[in-house]
Amino acid sequence: xxxxxxxxxxxxxxxxxxxxxxxxxxxxxxxxxxxxxxxxxxxxxxxxxxxxxxxxxxxxxxxxxxxxxxxxxxxxxxxxxxxxxxxxxxxxxxxxxxxxxxxxxxxxxxxxxxxxxxxxxxxxxxxxxxxxxxxxxxxxxxxxxxxxxxxxxxxxxxxxxxxxxxxxxxxxxxxxxxxxxxxxxxxxxxxxxxxxxxxxxxxxxxxxxxxxxxxxxxxxxxxxxxxxxx
Amino acid sequence: xxxxxxxxxxxxxxxxxxxxxxxxxxxxxxxxxxxxxxxxxxxxxxxxxxxxxxxxxxxxxxxxxxxxxxxxxxxxxxxxxxxxxxxxxxxxxxxxxxxxxxxxxxxxxxxxxxxxxxxxxxxxxxxxxxxxxxxxxxxxxxxxxxxxxxxxxxxxxxxxxxxxxxxxxxxxxxxxxxxxxxxxxxxxxxxxxxxxxxxxxxxxxxxxxxxxxxxxxxxxxxxxxxxxxxxxxxxxxx
Amino acid sequence: xxxxxxxxxxxxxxxxxxxxxxxxxxxxxxxxxxxxxxxxxxxxxxxxxxxxxxxxxxxxxxxxxxxxxxxxxxxxxxxxxxxxxxxxxxxxxxxxxxxxxxxxxxxxxxxxxxxxxxxxxxxxxxxxxxxxxxxxxxxxxxxxxxxxxxxxxxxxxxxxxxxxxxxxxxxxxxxxxxxxxxxxxxxxxxxxxxxxxxxxxxxxxxxxxxxxxxxxxxxxxxxxxxxxxxxxxxxxxxxxxxxxxxxxxxxxxxxxxxxxxxxxxxxxxxxxxxxxxxxxxxxxxxxxxxxxxxxxxxxxxxxxxxxxxxxxxxxxxxxxxxx
Numbered sequence: 001x002x003x004x005x006x007x008x009x010x011x012x013x014x015x016x017x018x019x020x021x022x023x024x025x026x027x028x029x030x031x032x033x034x035x036x037x038x039x040x041x042x043x044x045x046x047x048x049x050x051x052x053x054x055x056x057x058x059x060x061x062x063x064x065x066x067x068x069x070x071x072x073x074x075x076x077x078x079x080x081x082x083x084x085x086x087x088x089x090x091x092x093x094x095x096x097x098x099x100x101x102x103x104x105x106x107x108x109x110x111x112x113x114x115x116x117x118x119x120x121x122x123x124x125x126x127x128x129x130x131x132x133x134x135x136x137x138x139x140x141x142x143x144x145x146x147x148x149x150x151x152x153x154x155x156x157x158x159x160x161x162x163x164x165x166x167x168x169x170x171x172x173x174x175x176x177x178x179x180x181x182x183x184x185x186x187x188x189x190x191x192x193x194x195x196x197x198x199x200x201x202x203x204x205x206x207x208x209x210x211x212x213x214x215x216x217x218x219x220x221x222x223x224x225x226x227x228x229x230x
Numbered sequence: 231x232x233x234x235x236x237x238x239x240x241x242x243x244x245x246x247x248x249x250x251x252x253x254x255x256x257x258x259x260x261x262x263x264x265x266x267x268x269x270x271x272x273x274x275x276x277x278x279x280x281x282x283x284x285x286x287x288x289x290x291x292x293x294x295x296x297x298x299x300x301x302x303x304x305x306x307x308x309x310x311x312x313x314x315x316x317x318x319x320x321x322x323x324x325x326x327x328x329x330x331x332x333x334x335x336x337x338x339x340x341x342x343x344x345x346x347x348x349x350x351x352x353x354x355x356x357x358x359x360x361x362x363x364x365x366x367x368x369x370x371x372x373x374x375x376x377x378x379x380x381x382x383x384x385x386x387x388x389x390x391x392x393x394x395x396x397x398x399x400x401x402x403x404x405x406x407x408x409x410x411x412x413x414x415x416x417x418x419x420x421x422x423x424x425x426x427x428x429x430x431x432x433x434x435x436x437x438x439x440x441x442x443x444x445x446x447x448x449x450x451x452x453x454x455x456x457x458x459x460x461x462x463x464x465x466x467x468x
Numbered sequence: 469x470x471x472x473x474x475x476x477x478x479x480x481x482x483x484x485x486x487x488x489x490x491x492x493x494x495x496x497x498x499x500x501x502x503x504x505x506x507x508x509x510x511x512x513x514x515x516x517x518x519x520x521x522x523x524x525x526x527x528x529x530x531x532x533x534x535x536x537x538x539x540x541x542x543x544x545x546x547x548x549x550x551x552x553x554x555x556x557x558x559x560x561x562x563x564x565x566x567x568x569x570x571x572x573x574x575x576x577x578x579x580x581x582x583x584x585x586x587x588x589x590x591x592x593x594x595x596x597x598x599x600x601x602x603x604x605x606x607x608x609x610x611x612x613x614x615x616x617x618x619x620x621x622x623x624x625x626x627x628x629x630x631x632x633x634x635x636x637x638x639x640x641x642x643x644x645x646x647x648x649x650x651x652x653x654x655x656x657x658x659x660x661x662x663x664x665x666x667x668x669x670x671x672x673x674x675x676x677x678x679x680x681x682x683x684x685x686x687x688x689x690x691x692x693x694x695x696x697x698x699x700x701x702x703x704x705x706x707x708x709x710x711x712x713x714x715x716x717x718x719x720x721x722x723x724x725x726x727x728x729x730x731x732x733x734x735x736x737x738x739x740x741x742x743x744x745x746x747x748x749x750x751x752x753x754x755x756x757x758x759x760x761x762x763x764x765x766x767x768x769x770x771x772x773x774x775x776x777x778x779x780x781x782x783x784x785x786x787x788x789x790x791x
Contacts (some may be wrong), residue, residue: 208481208550208734215735218476219780221708224730226581226783227532228509228687275527277514277682287517293675295681307599311680315673318603338575338600345538346695346704348577348600349743351470358599361469365516365530366682420615445605456605 025096028089035082042078046071231454232415234408234444235461236437237395241404245438246392249404252436253381253390253423261380264301264391268375269356270461271295271367296463297356300447302380302391306336307355308459314404316447316456319355323342323348375405387411388431399468405465406437407458421449441465471516471747474584474739475773476763479602481550481734483758483771484705487550490770491703500694504542506565507691508535511785532784534579537565542692547707550734560709561724562690565693566672575675584778591760592776596745604673617666690727693736693744700756701763704739707731723769740764740773 046068053062063071086093100113101107120128174182181187206212216230224230238245275292278286291312299307306320336369343350359367378393392405408428417423432442443464446457479487492498512530541562552558565574579598677687695704712728731737740763742756764773 021774054639065478085492091592146539205482207552210553212736213733214729215478215480216737218478218737218774219777221737222476222776224687224708225509225689226781227506228511228689230730249482251669273682274516276518277512277516277530278765280513280515281513283517287519289514290686306714311677313608316603316605316675317601317677319599321600335601338602341538341540341576342575342600344501344542345505345540347536347538347575348502348598349472349596351598351745352600353469353597355599355601357518357576358580358597360531362531362597363681364528366512366514387653394625405594427685447605455486455603 025092028085028092032082032085032089035078035085039075039082040076042071042075056176231412232350232410232418232444232446232452233454233458234410234424234426234442235458235465236406236408236432236439236440237403237465238406238440239403240402241438244314245427246394246404248346249392249436249438250379253383256383256435258381258383261382263376264378264380264393266298266300266375266378266393267356268299268373268374269297269369270371270463270466271297271359272370272376273460274364274366274368275355294463295359296459297359298459298462299354299356300375301378303336303455304334305354307454309359310357310456310459310463311444313447313460313463315460316453317355321352321354323350371397371468373402373468382413383435387414390435395466402468403440404438406440408432408437421446421452422454469745469747470596470598471522471744471749472581472592472596472741472777473744473753473760474594474741475586475760476592476740476776477738477771479705479736479738480529480770481736484548484736487705487736488642488694489768491705495696495698495703497696498629500696502543503678503695504539504791505536505691506542506547506562507537507538508678508685509533509687509689510535510678510683510685512682513679514682516785523761531580532686532783532785536577537574538689539692543689545692547692547694547736549730550709551709553728553732557728559729562727564682564723564725573603574674574680578711581781581783583782583784584776586778589775592725592778592781593753594778594781601674601677604677606673606676660782686688689730698763700742701759702741702743703763704741705736706739707736722766738771738773 046063049063053060098117100117104113106113172179182191209215220230247361271294273291273295275288275291278289279291282290293312295312295410296310297307298309305322306318309317309319311349318336320334320336320338322337323332323343324340325343327334327337334450336400338348338352342348353361360369362386374396375393376396381390381392382388383390387410389409391409393405395402395406408431412418414431415424415427423447425442428442428444431437443461445460445464446452447460474648488500508534511532516528516530518538539562545560546694577598577600579596581594581596584592586595675685688711690709691706692709693704696705708730709727710730712726714728740760742760743754744756747753760773769771
């Protein structure tokens with residue numbers, strides 16, 4: 001992020017005239033710097049696209065929803081990797097102090113030096129941090145944010161339904177109430193009537209078809225019509 | 231109405247024009263032209279009465295079927311079998327005749343078509359016989375009447391039709407058909423008196439001499455078409 | 469001459485109402501045309517023995533002939549009610565024809581059809597010839613009129629009895645040996661009913677004509693149904709009735725004939741056809757066949773229209789039968 005040479009040294013290491021750079025965790029810092037650079041680029045590209053549309057709404061179209069979604073995915077991955085990097089170098093970064101070497105032209109580059117050595121976050125950054133923490137607290141107090149809890153609940157529900165189902169047995173198409181009704185006299189009568197109606201219907205059909213006779217084939221009927229015999 | 235038919239075999243063009251002139255003097259109303267077809271069918275000799283089926287190879291009896299289709303009976307045919315049974319066939323259905331705005335005395339009742347007894351696409355009976363009854367009847371002669379005239383006299387009580395007769399294209403004489411309304415007949419109950427009535431008419435209008443036939447099938451039942459067909463069969467017997 | 473394209477099917481009685489409703493909706497014909505006919509199936513009463521000549525194929529055939537007239541009282545019959553054989557309440561009776569009681573002369577259509585065209589067809593293709601008789605008359609000699617009164621009642625029923633035993637009738641004819649005597653027998657059938665001998669000649673002259681023509685009755689049937697029209701296609705749904713000879717003495721009615729169903733299962737027959745006036749009209753025939761196929765597809769879930777077997781529609785009299 002910063003192009004200026006940075007010297008770092010462990011607190012307990014004795015100061016020496018010659019800058020000992022071997023103690024500096026260059027690798028870790030370089031990785032973090034690269035990652036940050038990537039995120040920076042991605043964000044700038046996205047903001048350029050949006051701004052360009054805002055300036056020339058007719059000429060340039062807003063990137064599609066799918067495009068945003070992709071960019072967002074990329075950003076998340078990048079941020080996630082930074083976060084991992086930082087947390088991996090947690091101890092190192094905690095114990096690292098930054099100071100200028102005697103070779104640094106302190107007086108000429110005073111403005112730059114103060115910027116580089118600044119530790120306090122910008123007020124707007126503080127605001128973001130604060131609001132993010134607040135939102136997180138709010139959500140967790142509502143219980144909506146706890147994905148793990150939700151998963152647990154779903155699993156519990158499923159198990160419970162299974163358990164409930166296992167405690168019943170299913171046969172036929174009647175409820176227990178209906179079955180007990182059928183056992184009563186009234187129910188029996190009703191069932192009898194139904195059966196009667198059904199068999200009556202069958203009887204009628206049977207008598208219509210003269211005892212379930214199969215109808216004559218059209219060809220046989222034609223033969224009768226042509227020659228007077230079946 | 232009673233009819234009589236006569237054929238003047240010896241007719242020449244002169245007798246025809248002469249008769250025409252004579253009738254014209256009576257100021258008849260001319261009812262246009264007409265023509266007819268008269269077909270004679272004989273029984274197919276190979277159709278044998280079941281009794282003789284075992285012994286005979288050909289039928290012993292000769293039988294005749296006649297068909298008469300005069301143009302003034304539109305699309306109708308009269309048939310006579312063995313000078314005994316008569317049938318009148320027609321192709322026209324009543325509702326068709328009203329569509330054509332012509333009135334015809336012979337037509338098939340509408341119900342017959344609507345209730346499904348006919349397809350409505352009828353063939354003339356003589357065609358039917360020659361196409362599908364060949365095993366029973368074979369056509370022997372075709373007699374055609376051409377260049378016919380219709381005269382109406384006595385206030386429509388008398389109709390005289392004349393026609394030239396051709397057998398297989400050869401001229402065979404002049405046919406005269408006389409139709410008399412019942413009131414001109416001396417005694418309608420007495421069929422034997424008909425001949426006298428027709429002779430009276432012949433004399434009055436100078437109808438040339440010829441074989442006249444006013445026979446009827448059943449003395450108790452006059453049948454206009456059947457009797458006419460019988461008279462044709464007697465006269466056109468070459 | 470009619471060229472008829474035909475497909476057939478049948479439905480059980482239970483499907484009648486549904487089928488009618490569907491066809492009403494399809495054809496937009498709320499009240500289908502009733503059809504109601506009475507048919508005599510006749511065949512030549514002569515034996516045809518064509519001379520056998522080597523190398524010459526006999527083209528002449530003998531044909532069964534249908535004689536059809538209207539069945540007026542059948543119009544009121546409700547087909548939605550099944551006819552059950554043993555149920556007295558549903559019995560169907562018809563007036564005897566040829567009884568001399570009719571006011572108006574009957575019209576008869578004589579019909580003979582060719583066997584449908586052979587080969588692969590999408591529907592039955594058949595030529596039908598028909599001619600309609602509107603009036604019949606016969607010569608009756610005085611001597612013949614007096615005869616009938618001498619004939620015993622049992623013998624002198626009418627056509628319907630004659631139909632039952634066609635063979636017996638033929639024999640009677642042959643015993644008579646001559647045309648005239650057989651004629652008098654036919655005449656006797658109706659003269660028995662009508663006491664006025666003068667009417668005799670007129671009333672049954674149709675049967676006389678039929679006999680003179682060389683045809684004898686072999687059976688009879690009554691047809692009752694309804695008819696729908698869809699474009700050129702006619703769809704007929706009908707049942708066929710025949711004479712019921714099991715008449716108990718209680719419901720014996722002298723002037724009526726009891727009918728029963730030909731098909732006692734109450735099955736309805738279905739015909740879907742197009743009549744084309746000319747068998748040479750190829751264009752109309754191919755269009756008609758297409759239309760019938762379309763209808764077949766349209767109705768396939770209601771009933772299955774099929775090509776009838778041409779052998780069952782053969783109206784030729786085979787030599788074996790003639791002997």
